[in-house]
Amino acid sequence: AMTQVGDGAGQIWPKGKHSIGYTEQWSIDLQYQIAKHAVVEAGYTGTRGRRLMYGNPDLNANQLPTQLLALGRDALSQQVDNPFYGVITDSNSPLSGEKVPYNQLLRPFPQFTYLNYARSLPGGSSAYDALNLKFTKQFSNGLSMISSYSWSKALDNGSEDFVGWAIGGLWRDAYNTKLDYAISMHDVPQSFVTAFVYQMPFGRGKRWGSGSSGIINEILGSWEVSGVVRLTSGLPLLAPFYSSNSLWDFGFPGQGVPNLVGNPKPAHQTTDNWINPDAFAEPADMTYGNMPARMTQLRESATKNV
Numbered sequence: 001a002m003t004q005v006g007d008g009a010g011q012i013w014p015k016g017k018h019s020i021g022y023t024e025q026w027s028i029d030l031q032y033q034i035a036k037h038a039v040v041e042a043g044y045t046g047t048r049g050r051r052l053m054y055g056n057p058d059l060n061a062n063q064l065p066t067q068l069l070a071l072g073r074d075a076l077s078q079q080v081d082n083p084f085y086g087v088i089t090d091s092n093s094p095l096s097g098e099k100v101p102y103n104q105l106l107r108p109f110p111q112f113t114y115l116n117y118a119r120s121l122p123g124g125s126s127a128y129d130a131l132n133l134k135f136t137k138q139f140s141n142g143l144s145m146i147s148s149y150s151w152s153k154a155l156d157n158g159s160e161d162f163v164g165w166a167i168g169g170l171w172r173d174a175y176n177t178k179l180d181y182a183i184s185m186h187d188v189p190q191s192f193v194t195a196f197v198y199q200m201p202f203g204r205g206k207r208w209g210s211g212s213s214g215i216i217n218e219i220l221g222s223w224e225v226s227g228v229v230r231l232t233s234g235l236p237l238l239a240p241f242y243s244s245n246s247l248w249d250f251g252f253p254g255q256g257v258p259n260l261v262g263n264p265k266p267a268h269q270t271t272d273n274w275i276n277p278d279a280f281a282e283p284a285d286m287t288y289g290n291m292p293a294r295m296t297q298l299r300e301s302a303t304k305n306v
Helices: 066-071 073-077 214-220
Strands: 009-012 022-035 038-053 079-081 099-101 115-117 122-140 143-156 190-199 224-232 236-238 294-299 303-305
Touching: 066 073
Parallel strands: 009 115
Antiparallel strands: 022 038, 038 122, 079 099, 122 143, 143 190, 190 224, 224 303, 236 294
């Protein structure tokens, strides 16, 4: 029972019931044939994820209850008698002295410094809605093609990106991760893709050169042109943050997220002027910033693949 007392523990798995994550998906599509070999489609797709696992949550189960911040820094930082003095005897522990900060005794597990949850902790949620348009041309007259366009929005409070969990360690409040429910790091609001294959009309049996000799046919015939064109919106950027957080002293996770006081996108955006620094302000002491964890106004540059 004394394991890690006076110290902290990471990757803990809290005792109790843990619900299994699930997703709900629905869609509706309408299809219309506009020509013998051509079809257009329009549809809507929706997805909801619930009880999803956080990736690397860095959520501290021993955070000071949020409502107690109202007591103020001076009261919470006041040195008081330590009830664990003589019980916690490790001299390296900040809980072994005669005095401890008052806020330590107000935490759910005052005998520990921190208790961080495991990576597989459930509790995240997500939403995705998309309008889809599609044009399909079956192979005829030497051409086949598929074109699609999606207008969508993705939200979550636990995005994963290619370098890990995008907001791991950037939570504002371990007791209220919904504060960081925002545009997903995967959000691509507009996406257009076209793929095609075209048989060139040259060579034997084709429109031009149908009577060409064997050698000429081998040179000019049976050529195809194919390609894929993809145009998409850029991915959203994480909110900028301060290197210090006024709430760290009380077990709150993450960096210091600023307040949003203006448009973070400059009026004349360039590669050297992508973010407007005047749009951000440091929040008051003992508070966390109101800026969304990911911003719709600031994205990476659009993607163009041909």
